[in-house]
Amino acid sequence: xxxxxxxxxxxxxxxxxxxxxxxxxxxxxxxxxxxxxxxxxxxxxxxxxxxxxxxxxxxxxxxxxxxxxxxxxxxxxxxxxxxxxxxxxxxxxxxxxxxxxxxxxxxxxxxxxxxxxxxxxxxxxxxxxxxxxxxxxxxxxxxxxxxxxxxxxxxxxxxxxxxxxxxxxxxxxxxxxxxxxxxxxxxxxxxxxxxxxxxxxxxxxxxxxxxxxxxxxxxxxxxxxxxxxxxxxxxxxxxxxxxxxxxxxxxxxxxxxxxxxxxxxxxxxxxxxxxxxxxxxxxxxxxxxxxxxxxxxxxxxxxxxxxxxxxxxxxxxxxxxx
Amino acid sequence: xxxxxxxxxxxxxxxxxxxxxxxxxxxxxxxxxxxxxxxxxxxxxxxxxxxxxxxxxxxxxxxxxxxxxxxxxxxxxxxxxxxxxxxxxxxxxxxxxxxxxxxxxxxxxxxxxxxxxxxxxxxxxxxxxxxxxxxxxxxxxxxxxxxxxxxxxxxxxxxxxxxxxxxxxxxxxxxxxxxxxxxxxxxxxxxxxxxxxxxxxxxxxxxxxxxxxxxxxxxxxxxxxxxxxxxxxxxxxxxxxxxxxxxxxxxxxxxxxxxxxxxxxxxxxxxxxxxxxxxxxxxxxxxxxxxxxxxxxxxxxxxx
Amino acid sequence: xxxxxxxxxxxxxxxxxxxxxxxxxxxxxxxxxxxxxxxxxxxxxxxxxxxxxxxxxxxxxxxxxxxxxxxxxxxxxxxxxxxxxxxxxxxxxxxxxxxxxxxxxxxxxxxxxxxxxxxxxxxxxxxxxxxxxxxxxxxxxxxxxxxxxxxxxxxxxxxxxxxxxxxxxxxxxxxxxxxxxxxxxxxxxxxxxxxxxxxxxxxxxxxxxxxxxxxxxxxxxxxxxxxxxxxxxxxxxxxxxxxxxxxxxxxxxxxxxxxxxxxxxxxxxxxxxxxxxxxxxxxxxxxxxxxxxxxxxxxxxxxxxxxxxxxxxxxxxxxxxxxxxxxxxxxxxxxxx
Numbered sequence: 001x002x003x004x005x006x007x008x009x010x011x012x013x014x015x016x017x018x019x020x021x022x023x024x025x026x027x028x029x030x031x032x033x034x035x036x037x038x039x040x041x042x043x044x045x046x047x048x049x050x051x052x053x054x055x056x057x058x059x060x061x062x063x064x065x066x067x068x069x070x071x072x073x074x075x076x077x078x079x080x081x082x083x084x085x086x087x088x089x090x091x092x093x094x095x096x097x098x099x100x101x102x103x104x105x106x107x108x109x110x111x112x113x114x115x116x117x118x119x120x121x122x123x124x125x126x127x128x129x130x131x132x133x134x135x136x137x138x139x140x141x142x143x144x145x146x147x148x149x150x151x152x153x154x155x156x157x158x159x160x161x162x163x164x165x166x167x168x169x170x171x172x173x174x175x176x177x178x179x180x181x182x183x184x185x186x187x188x189x190x191x192x193x194x195x196x197x198x199x200x201x202x203x204x205x206x207x208x209x210x211x212x213x214x215x216x217x218x219x220x221x222x223x224x225x226x227x228x229x230x231x232x233x234x235x236x237x238x239x240x241x242x243x244x245x246x247x248x249x250x251x252x253x254x255x256x257x258x259x260x261x262x263x264x265x266x267x268x269x270x271x272x273x274x275x276x277x278x279x280x281x282x283x284x285x286x287x288x289x290x291x292x293x294x295x296x297x298x299x300x301x302x303x304x305x306x307x308x309x310x311x312x313x314x315x316x317x318x319x320x321x322x
Numbered sequence: 323x324x325x326x327x328x329x330x331x332x333x334x335x336x337x338x339x340x341x342x343x344x345x346x347x348x349x350x351x352x353x354x355x356x357x358x359x360x361x362x363x364x365x366x367x368x369x370x371x372x373x374x375x376x377x378x379x380x381x382x383x384x385x386x387x388x389x390x391x392x393x394x395x396x397x398x399x400x401x402x403x404x405x406x407x408x409x410x411x412x413x414x415x416x417x418x419x420x421x422x423x424x425x426x427x428x429x430x431x432x433x434x435x436x437x438x439x440x441x442x443x444x445x446x447x448x449x450x451x452x453x454x455x456x457x458x459x460x461x462x463x464x465x466x467x468x469x470x471x472x473x474x475x476x477x478x479x480x481x482x483x484x485x486x487x488x489x490x491x492x493x494x495x496x497x498x499x500x501x502x503x504x505x506x507x508x509x510x511x512x513x514x515x516x517x518x519x520x521x522x523x524x525x526x527x528x529x530x531x532x533x534x535x536x537x538x539x540x541x542x543x544x545x546x547x548x549x550x551x552x553x554x555x556x557x558x559x560x561x562x563x564x565x566x567x568x569x570x571x572x573x574x575x576x577x578x579x580x581x582x583x584x585x586x587x588x589x590x591x592x593x594x595x596x597x598x599x600x601x602x603x604x605x606x607x608x609x610x611x612x613x614x615x616x617x618x619x620x621x622x623x624x625x626x
Numbered sequence: 627x628x629x630x631x632x633x634x635x636x637x638x639x640x641x642x643x644x645x646x647x648x649x650x651x652x653x654x655x656x657x658x659x660x661x662x663x664x665x666x667x668x669x670x671x672x673x674x675x676x677x678x679x680x681x682x683x684x685x686x687x688x689x690x691x692x693x694x695x696x697x698x699x700x701x702x703x704x705x706x707x708x709x710x711x712x713x714x715x716x717x718x719x720x721x722x723x724x725x726x727x728x729x730x731x732x733x734x735x736x737x738x739x740x741x742x743x744x745x746x747x748x749x750x751x752x753x754x755x756x757x758x759x760x761x762x763x764x765x766x767x768x769x770x771x772x773x774x775x776x777x778x779x780x781x782x783x784x785x786x787x788x789x790x791x792x793x794x795x796x797x798x799x800x801x802x803x804x805x806x807x808x809x810x811x812x813x814x815x816x817x818x819x820x821x822x823x824x825x826x827x828x829x830x831x832x833x834x835x836x837x838x839x840x841x842x843x844x845x846x847x848x849x850x851x852x853x854x855x856x857x858x859x860x861x862x863x864x865x866x867x868x869x870x871x872x873x874x875x876x877x878x879x880x881x882x883x884x885x886x887x888x889x890x891x892x893x894x895x896x897x898x899x900x901x902x903x904x905x906x907x908x909x910x911x912x913x914x915x916x917x918x919x920x921x922x923x924x925x926x927x928x929x930x931x932x933x934x935x936x937x938x939x940x941x942x943x944x945x946x947x948x949x950x951x952x953x954x955x956x957x958x959x960x961x962x963x
Contacts, residue, residue, distance in 0.1 A: 019464050030480035139605035141556050143563050144598035147583050151594060155587040219737035225694055226732070227752045227804060228725035231717075237751075241742045260469040264560055268583075279564065282475055290476075298467040317788045318741055 001313070005306060012302045016295075023294045024063050031285035070295065076288040080281060088277065089292050095173065096273035099265070100258045102193045107200035108251060114201070115208025115243075119216060120235055130205070137202025146195040146268040153191065171270045192269045196262060200254065207250055211243035218242075245315035249308045256304030260297030355618040362614020365607035372604060376422030383416035388571060396590055405596055408581065418596060421573040425555055426604070428489055428574070432554035433547045435493035440500025441536075441543055447501065448508030449531055459505070462498040470495050470557060475566045483569055488561075492554050500546045507542055511535055541619030548612030552605045559601050575601050640667035641844050642691070642728075642812055647703035649686040649695065649868075658915045660686035662868040663703070668812060668844050675847040675855045675876075677891075678865035681915060684848045687865075688814045691846070692730055693720045707812070726756045729810040733817035735797035739789040745800050746785030749773070752807035772803040775840070776833050795826035799833055809841045816848045831857055852895060856880065861947070864888050867912055867923035869939075874948040884942075884950035884959065887924045922951070930958045 050056055057065070069076060075085035114134070118127040154166035169175065169188045178184040215221060216239045224238050263275035270276070274293065281289040313319045357363060375382055384404075395411035405414035447458040465473070474491055481487045511517055512535075520530050561567035562576030563583075570577060575597040582594040649661035661683040668674050678684045690701040693712060705712045707728065712720065724730075732738040740748055749772050750765035760768070766785070773781035776799040789797055798818060805813050815834065819827040835858060838845055847859055855862055855876065862879045864871045864887065872885040883889045890908040910927035913919055919926065921936035928935070932954065939951040944959070952958070 015460070015463065015467070019467050022464070023468070026476060026480065030476065135606060135609060136602070139552065139556075139602055139609055141559055141598065141601050141605075143560055144579060144594075144601065147579065147586065147594055148598065151586050151591050155591075159587065219732065219734065220740040222694060223730075223732055223738045223801075223804070224740070224751075226692055226724055226730040227755060227807075228721045228723070229751060229755050230721060233755070238740055238743075242740070257469060260472055263469070263471045263475075264564070267564060278472055279475070282479060294468060294472070297469065297472070301467050316742070318790050 001310065004313075005310060008306050008309070009302075012306075016298055016302065019298055020067070020291075020295055021060075021063055024066065024291060025059060027287050027290050027294075028059065028062075031287050031290075066291065070292060075292045078281070078286050078289050080284040080286040080289065085289055085292055088289065089274075089296055092272060092274045092277040093259075093296060095271060096259060096262055096266070096275065098173065099189075099192055099196060099262060099271065099273060100255060102189060103196045103200065103258070104251065104255050106193060107197045107204060110197070110201045111204035111208055112247075114205035115212055115247075116235065116240065118205070118209040119212035119239070120231070122213060131209075134202040134206045137198045138206070140198060140202075142195060142199055143264040143268060145198055146191070146265060149191050149195060150268070170268075173271055192265050192271060195268070196258070196265045204247070204251060204254070208243065208247055211246050212239050215239040215242040245312050248311045248315060252304050252308035252311060256301040256308075259300040259304075260293070352618045356614050359614035359617055361610045362617075365610040365614070368603065368607045369611065372422065372600075372607075373426060376419050376426055379416065379419035379423060383413075383419045385413035385416040387416070387420050388412060389416070398589075406590070406593070408593065409585075409590075414593065414596065417573060417578065418575075418600060421575050421578050421597065422600060424485060424568055424572060424574040425558060425576070425601070428485060428492070428558045428568075429551045429555040429604075429608075431489040432492040432496055432558075433550040435489060436496030436550050436554075437500055437543060437547050439493060440497035440546070441504050441539070443497060444501035444504025445508050445531055445535065445539075448505035449512060449527070449535065451509075455505075458501065462501055465495060465498045471560060471564075474557065474561045475564065478561065478566045483567055485568065485572070488558060488567055492557055495557075496550045496553060500543075500550070503542060503546065504539060507539060508535055511538055541616065544619055545612050545616040548608050548615060552608045552612070555601060555605055555608070559597075639669075641670045641708060642668040642846075643704075643706040644668075644687075644691065645704040645706075647687065647690060647701065647705060649683065649690050649699055649701050651696075652698045652700075653916070655916050659918060660699070660868055660915070661690065662918075664865070664868070664870055666863055666870070666873065668846055670811065670844055671838075671842050672860045673838070673845040673847055673858055674861045674863060675849060675859035676863045676865055677849060677852065677855055679850055679912070681867075681912065682865040683868035684850075684865050685816055686868075688730065688816050688846065688848050691814065692724060692728065693717075694724075694730075722756070725752055725810070726808045727810055728812040728814065729805040729808065731798075731801050731805040731813065731815040731818050733820045735801040735821070736789060736794070738801060739797060741789055744786055744788055745773070745792065746770070749785070749800070749803055749807055752804045756808055768807075772807055773800070775806075775837065776800070776803045777829070777836075778803075794822055795830060798822060798826075798830050802830070802833055802837060806837050806841050806843065810843055812846060813838075813841075813843045814846045814848065817850070818847075819849075819851065819854060827854075834858065852891065864891070867915070867918060869923055870941075870951060871924065872948075872950040872952075874945070874950075878945055878948050882945070882948075882959075884944045884948065884955045885924075885952045886928045886930050886958065888950075890927075922953070930954055 055062065066076075073086060075089070077083065078085055078088060081088070114130050118130050121127050150170045154168050154170045157163065158166040167187070168190045169184075170191050171188075173185065173188045175184050175188075212235075216235075220242075221234055221238055224234050229238070260274055260278070262273060263278060265271070266273045266275035267279055274297065277289065278293055280286075281293065379387070389412060391407070391411040393411065394407050396409050397407045399406045405418065408414055408417065443458050443462075447455040473495060477491045477494075478487065481491065517530060517534055520534050525533070558567055558574065559576030559579065562574050563579050565577075565580065568574040568577050578597040579594070582591075582597065585591050585593055644667070645665045647661055647664045648659070651658040651660055664683070664687060666674065666676075676684045676687060686695070686699070689695045689699075691705050691712070693715070695701055701713055703713070707723065712723065715723070739745070743751075746766065746769040749769035753768055754760055754765055769785050770781045773784055778784050778796055778799055784792065784796070789800070792800065798821070802815075802818070805815070818834065819830050822830060831854060834845065837843075845858075847854070849855060859876050861873065861875050863873045864879075864885065866887050871887045872879065872883065874884075879888065880892065883892055887908075890906070893906040894908065908927055913923060913926065919936075920938065922928070922931070922939045925931040925935040934953055937953070939953055941949045941951060942953065942955045943949050944955050
């Protein structure tokens, strides 16, 4: 298992290299890291910076220089804030992972519950309602849903009942002077987590329902029924156990996409995570943040995909990793 | 008295070309299966109505495009302005129709382009195998690594956000999905008897792909067009909302929401609901339509 | 355990009594009749074989007895087990019958065994759902014992393995072991050897016979393979288009077949004593299940068909325990097939 994981990681190195070079090239072709300096009256500054950043060399050389710095932990300075990039990306990643953690945990629990209910009572009224809701959830643009939540659950109650604070906050993850895990944190967390959860619950519950139903119509479930196994045990011990491996795989792969994919949620709720960092850097053409950003996101995707494969192998005795 | 022997055993599954488009009987079956899917039929009607309203906006919309009347700015819904007016005095209903033109056109454009590219790439990769397969699929893999919104924002920043570039960039993202699905189906079909038979009687490679494989992919392709329309409309509106997509004075449902977002907490917050509902209804209808088409055309192709 | 049999009148009273069993499937093309007024009795300890081609309704019959028909199928008529009607039994009570009183062995053991559970766990489950008081250690022992009984070498190791780690023949043995786990009164074996190599088939049949010696179960053997029938069955029931064509003890069926369909089947068997002549075959195709003709379903292929065959066939006794659905059975008995 460990050897398989290591081999997979090694195999993904070329992919990351090619991807990062293309990104490097695309970002450099699009943005001028010295745009600010070009407007300055001091021509020596421009030349000095050009040499310091290695911009006078060829693109592959620059790329290698950049990779060298990246690997050594020297991720450069942001042209937007002037701060060092490594802690910036680190903080943003930490913030985003909080959202991802809560969101995925909530979504998995809800999706499994809904999937089990719908599969156990296929074509019942409850199943129809839940299936209908999941269609809505899949079709819902996340940013619009977030805006509606702000209006309906935060702004409207505040105005209607003349509250000093909205019942649920919609800016950041902590109020000034607060930190850690407290009520304030939870009041900040609800709206963004619900926003990012809706789509996940919708698609995961549909997937769960479909795989469970497939399992329930299988021959081995018929065998279990022929043995006289009760419905509940068939659902949990036979169907769920068989549906779990594909379900976990889908969850892991979709989670991978969240690390860099919460752009909209973080923008709407002003949460200083990876998405917000990306938008801010893009606006100002902050190449030295965008590149490591892409790198971190790509590595996260690869890790989560590896995790998906490993968990599949762990959950399905038929799969042997070699 | 008898040696152990068997009755006629169940016949081995015969591989027949699953669909033969052009056969009038088959098309009738497909049509009747589709009509039985009531939600899909209703969705088709909704989509046609939406398309007529949006693309016929020049005749149907109560006010001309971008007609501003600052004296009537920020009005609530009334008999003259069914959905009220925005902050620069444009009739919101007319705006919705004109914005829909762009949203729908981009959605459709992306779906067609992405499907075309994706089907071609997937068919080539699946049929040829070997290094062309490797190259195409590794390129497709690259797109998995970076979040689509980020790719979109970077490339639109670089290429400039004209509707045409939006279509091209969105298709650049969308083709990978279809390529994967088409590839795996082609690999599956390639080993079936009717394709082997065609090869045995000496049909050329391209002829096999065009005459034998593509017709069997019709269902898959049609369904994927609908899925990519839905995906494209959501992505376009998201990117436009973030300010990297369709730029004012052009409007799409996405950038109408950017403006409406500023109205949260004001007396005009209801303007938030209209473009969002338009997107939601369109995407929902497209998805239902896709489901109906899949059930009608490709009953065995039920996937995730 | 067999006292109930004695109370209801000794060995002669049937254990399982099926009367006018009809199974209808709903389909896109309209209702499909899989089984048409099938009646038969199964007595304690005997082996009754239901023979038919695919589509003859033999699987529908076994699933209807087990109450395991798919959602889109309806069973009508009567299935009595020890005098108790099973068709309208609530699911909860039916569950107590399944696997305990009437058990089933399916074909294609690879699909019919849960890929995620060890063989031992699946055997233990068959026991524990009917007797929750058995301890884990006892369950483990029982599983090993059952594997040993069906002739699996090194049963202790095998019990900890998953179905995909076993050979096809071993999987089918495991399937049989699950079926006999609670020493059921009736064991339904649905094509137990179809998916197997010929050599393995014989071994598996041997296991079935040995197991029956020990558990004294009655076996309902569903098969399309007349060879299997000859080796294992006491009585045979020939099914065609969901209807019973002929029912007889095994010897009369093979030596004096009364129904033209049965004759056709037997004639189609390769036989050493007839040299290398071309094998006979039955002309024509079975009628479409959605559009079955009235009267005898075999008449469009039957060499002896006459106008009276358009009437509904009724059972004609032609010997001791030997009945056929052919109206002309006595007339054509003299004609050599």
